[in-house]
């Protein structure tokens with residue numbers, strides 16, 4: 204019987220099964236199925252997906268992200284904070300500031316620790332990508348900022364932002380009315396998004412505060428989405444609802460993130476990361 208060790212961690216309730224690939228060996232072809240298996244709340248461990256902590260040739264560590272449907276994503280904000288925490292607490296890195304390689308590019312993490320335990324992580328997520336081709340998004344040539352689009356018979360004003368992974372952001376009057384489970388899956392797999400998309404609904408409280416809910420590509424409704432919160436802050440600035448250089452408090456279902464789209468152009472994300480448990484997973488083929 205094949206087994207491997209795992210650590211379950213979460214960022215604001217967005218939880219993943221983390222596997223240290225510096226110590227474990229998993230079959231590349233079986234990774235999507237394995238992600239589905241470990242994510243299953245009835246026959247697996249239960250999670251929003253699986254994240255691999257891998258060796259890298261260009262950084263101390265590399266993160267690979269698999270959603271609970273088995274699809275691989277290019278970035279994960281909550282995942283990055285947990286990878287940073289795991290890497291520091293398990294001696295993979297010794298500095299408090301270090302780079303992490305993702306499929307969406309290199310990011311820099313800065314940890315805050317108390318007695319060796321990482322409580323908070325600031326990640327420089329790099330620059331947002333705003334060209335439709337960078338999501339990818341079909342049918343548009345220029346940056347998409349509050350463009351009216353019809354999904355499932357409803358007309359929504361869409362702002363498109365990539366943080367290495369694709370996001371469609373919609374501003375609404377009241378977050379309680381977010382059509383998460385009705386329009387979320389329709390938006391996620393609309394043909395205009397050849398690689399599907401994460402859908403975020405935002406209610407602005409002020410120029411420095413917003414409520415946020417998300418239907419994630421490949422995982423559905425989650426408690427939090429770090430790249431989505433970054434995309435929402437960028438979208439708020441693009442729509443004149445917030446300002447570059449300001450700390451914006453994003454209230455997600457699982458808690459708050461502080462996002463700042465700096466004047467220099469990088470997006471900074473600050474928030475917690477927590478370990479839930481460790482264990483051994485039995486791969487029942």
Ligand SMILES: N[C@H](CCC[C@H](N)C(=O)O)C(=O)O
Nearest residue numbers: 276279280281368428429430
């Ligand atoms: N579902 C996302 C990956 C996870 C992102 C999210 N959990 C985050 O914290 O950024 C995608 O397919 O692009």
